[in-house]
Amino acid sequence: MTALGGPSTSTTSTMNSMSTQNPLYHDIILEHYEYPRNKGMCSGADATSRGANAMCGDDLRVSLRLDDDAAALEEVCWDGHACAIGEASASMMTEAVTGRPKEEARRWVRTVRGFVTGREDEVAPDLELGDLEALEGIRQYPVRIKCALLAWEALDEALGLAERKRAAEKSG
Amino acid sequence: MAVIDAVSAQRPDAPLDIASIRRDFPILAEEVNGHPLVYLDNAATSQKPRQVIQALVDYYEHYNSNVHRSAHALAVRASERYERTRTLLASFINAPSPDEIVFTANTTEAMNVVVNSWGGTHLQPGDEIVLTQMEHHSNLVPWQVLAEAKGAHLRFVPLSPTYKFDVAAFTQLLNPRVKVVSVPHVSNVLGTITPVAEVARLAHQAGAIVVVDGAQSTPHMPVDLQALGCDFFALSSHKMLGPTGVGALWGRRELLEEMPPFLTGSSMIDEVQWTRSTWAPVPKKFEPGTPNIADVVALGAAIEYLDALGMERVRAHEVALTGYALKTLRERHPELDLYGPSDLTARGGVVSFNLKGGAVHPHDVAQLLDEQGIAVRAGHHCARPLHGVLHTAASVRASFYVYNTLEEVDALAQGLEVVKRVFRRVLERPQEGGA
Numbered sequence: 001m002t003a004l005g006g007p008s009t010s011t012t013s014t015m016n017s018m019s020t021q022n023p024l025y026h027d028i029i030l031e032h033y034e035y036p037r038n039k040g041m042c043s044g045a046d047a048t049s050r051g052a053n054a055m056c057g058d059d060l061r062v063s064l065r066l067d068d069d070a071a072a073l074e075e076v077c078w079d080g081h082a083c084a085i086g087e088a089s090a091s092m093m094t095e096a097v098t099g100r101p102k103e104e105a106r107r108w109v110r111t112v113r114g115f116v117t118g119r120e121d122e123v124a125p126d127l128e129l130g131d132l133e134a135l136e137g138i139r140q141y142p143v144r145i146k147c148a149l150l151a152w153e154a155l156d157e158a159l160g161l162a163e164r165k166r167a168a169e170k171s172g
Numbered sequence: 173m174a175v176i177d178a179v180s181a182q183r184p185d186a187p188l189d190i191a192s193i194r195r196d197f198p199i200l201a202e203e204v205n206g207h208p209l210v211y212l213d214n215a216a217t218s219q220k221p222r223q224v225i226q227a228l229v230d231y232y233e234h235y236n237s238n239v240h241r242s243a244h245a246l247a248v249r250a251s252e253r254y255e256r257t258r259t260l261l262a263s264f265i266n267a268p269s270p271d272e273i274v275f276t277a278n279t280t281e282a283m284n285v286v287v288n289s290w291g292g293t294h295l296q297p298g299d300e301i302v303l304t305q306m307e308h309h310s311n312l313v314p315w316q317v318l319a320e321a322k323g324a325h326l327r328f329v330p331l332s333p334t335y336k337f338d339v340a341a342f343t344q345l346l347n348p349r350v351k352v353v354s355v356p357h358v359s360n361v362l363g364t365i366t367p368v369a370e371v372a373r374l375a376h377q378a379g380a381i382v383v384v385d386g387a388q389s390t391p392h393m394p395v396d397l398q399a400l401g402c403d404f405f406a407l408s409s410h411k412m413l414g415p416t417g418v419g420a421l422w423g424r425r426e427l428l429e430e431m432p433p434f435l436t437g438s439s440m441i442d443e444v445q446w447t448r449s450t451w452a453p454v455p456k457k458f459e460p461g462t463p464n465i466a467d468v469v470a471l472g473a474a475i476e477y478l479d480a481l482g483m484e485r486v487r488a489h490e491v492a493l494t495g496y497a498l499k500t501l502r503e504r505h506p507e508l509d510l511y512g513p514s515d516l517t518a519r520g521g522v523v524s525f526n527l528k529g530g531a532v533h534p535h536d537v538a539q540l541l542d543e544q545g546i547a548v549r550a551g552h553h554c555a556r557p558l559h560g561v562l563h564t565a566a567s568v569r570a571s572f573y574v575y576n577t578l579e580e581v582d583a584l585a586q587g588l589e590v591v592k593r594v595f596r597r598v599l600e601r602p603q604e605g606g607a
Contacts, residue, residue, distance in 0.1 A: 024539065025594050034598050055551050056535045057565025081565065083533035084595075147535065 023137035024144065029088040032131065036087055038094035042077040047161035050080075051154035053146055058082035060090055062154035070166040072101045073159075078151055085135075085144050090151030092131050102159060109156045116148045188485050194575050196221040196477075207545025210580045210587075215360045215388060215522050215571035216549055217410045220474070224413055227473035231466045239465055240439070254465050257472035258455075264475050265386075265405065266396040267422050274421045274428070274458040275468055279387040280310040282406035282421035283354075285458060286383055287314040289431040290404070290423075291352065297323030300350045302380070304329040304337060304366070305561050306359040309554045311385040315354065329355075331561060335513045337366045339374075346378040353382050357389035357405075361555050361569065362512035363494070363522035365389070372401035381427070387411055387419075391573070392490055392520050394483040403427060414474035415467040421458070428454040435460045486574045490521035493572045497523050497581045504585045505592070507599065511562055521572035524553070526564055527588070532595045534568045540591045541568075546584055 041048070045063040052059045060080040067074040076098050078090040093112075097105040107124045114122020115129065116138040123129075138148045183189075194200050197219050202209045211219060231253070237246035239254045255270075262270040276282045295301075301315050305328050319326050327345050332338040337355070353375040355366045372382045381403040389395055391412035397405055404427070409418035423431075433440055433451055437460040442450040451457045478486065495516050501508055501523070509526045513519045527537055538550035549569045552559045559565060570584055592599055 022540075022543075022594060025536070030595065030597070034601070054556065057533075057552060057559070058535075059565065081530070081533075083535035085536070086533075141539070144535075144539070 026134040028134035032088035032091040033084040036091040047158040049154040049158035051150040086147040204545040210546040212570040214573040228470040260475045274455040276419040278419035279406045279408045285434045295322040299324040302353040350380045356385040358520040363519035368400045393487040409471040414471035418467045524567040524569040534566045
């Protein structure tokens with residue numbers, strides 16, 4: 001299951017048409033901003049990583065817990081404050097990678113990086129972006145790339161930290 | 173010589189003719205995202221009148237030459253124009269002498285000259301440096317580095333509940349260990365005007381010198397150094413209709429004379445031998461290498477432009493704009509957190525705010541305003557610790573200058589309606605935890 005939660009988690013907008021016309025502030029972005037998924041700290045987290053953009057005051061923390069085999073991401077959470085793009089992307093990130101194998105989570109990171117920067121060759125064809133399609137507008141606003149990727153870069157780092165922690169526990 | 177034709181059309185006893193002034197600024201005719209440019213980011217940098225742009229072009233087209241080094245005609249002319257700006261600036265801020273004006277790259281470099289050159293030779297372990305909570309990083313970070321190196325301590329004058337400089341709290345901080353007090357003349361976030369004359373009087377009584385970050389005051393109001401009574405004053409050309417790459421440090425002659433140079437090399441020397449050199453007199457002692465000649469010349473044109481407008485009138489226009497902005501924003505957008513004093517006599521034309529405690533992130537506000545051609549700034553505005561005092565990570569900042577209009581304030585207010593529409597559902601929710 002790679003789809004991001006399906007139709008019940010995002011509004012296809014008939015109301016508020018103002019925002020669907022807006023290339024950046026798509027209804028999906030606003031919906032995730034208003035109703036963020038997996039906000040908070042993961043219980044029993046294996047690692048937490050911070051993504052911050054001091055210049056605009058964005059400060060996010062991504063925490064995650066691997067499953068017993070340390071093969072998949074059992075739970076992924078995010079916390080902190082960022083702009084609508086940053087928070088929506090964080091929310092969508094947690095939906096995309098929760099329950100997925102580590103390798104797929106890493107492919108997600110590469111895919112989203114490629115998607116928002118217009119590097120289509122980096123986008124894995126088998127991963128269904130779903131709500132993340134709403135980030136396409138970022139390509140016209142390079143200033144916001146860092147916002148869109150803040151949680152994803154933190155995820156990447158947290159994943160590495162979690163793996164090392166679990167490997168150390170195993171050998172120690 | 174630039175002909176200031178539009179400016180000379182200003183009637184001497186009347187308020188400024190803003191429409192006429194706007195015609196002098198080519199960039200104000202630009203369109204952004206299909207909208208007329210509404211430039212409200214003047215605290216970051218100001219736009220340039222064609223008189224300044226032309227001065228730059230004239231220099232490179234007709235008399236570009238290195239200064240002070242040759243006897244040929246171009247060099248003589250370039251040197252004259254370069255030094256003329258020094259004289260114009262001295263007069264503009266009522267410095268006792270042009271010899272006390274040092275050209276730097278910007279205010280930040282000017283601060284570094286004071287910190288390193290004066291601070292480096294006057295501070296002892298245990299000494300205290302008094303700053304304010306309002307500091308721009310350029311009047312904070314250099315002092316941090318100095319304090320660390322010298323074993324000195326930083327103290328911060330707090331804001332009053334109405335965002336003003338708390339004079340009572342300041343007097344509490346004064347003691348014999350305080351060697352220097354450094355303050356912003358006008359805060360680049362709050363617009364707060366520091367009562368420099370009073371600060372200087374109190375500081376001198378306590379035996380401390382006074383340094384003023386004048387980057388946000390010099391462009392916007394009359395500055396009279398002799399009335400202020402401070403010991404050092406820094407400013408930037410690009411914030412006062414001049415080009416980037418030039419700033420100035422004014423310092424009391426006796427202080428500049430006893431200070432060692434900051435950067436050394438050519439031009440700031442007198443005699444050079446193999447193993448030692450002597451220094452040129454002040455101000456040349458602080459101007460190493462080839463200066464930013466062209467931009468200093470163009471700054472001269474900016475000073476002449478402002479002089480012709482009259483800084484009292486520039487200030488009056490900005491007071492009107494700021495008053496209208498505060499009133500309009502309060503009426504149309506009561507959910508805004510407006511930072512800075514309400515007292516218009518105590519603030520400059522900088523209005524920073526957040527939308528309902530940051531429920532809509534400043535970055536998003538600025539982005540949506542930009543889509544409507546309105547240029548404001550979002551972030552901490554190089555004053556991160558100050559934002560901590562404001563209990564927020566970032567803010568939106570609109571800042572005015574002489575070419576802005578009441579209609580542009582209306583455009584800002586209208587633009588915020590759009591922001592609120594896009595984020596309607598977020599704004600309707602009960603506040604949780606704030607920014």
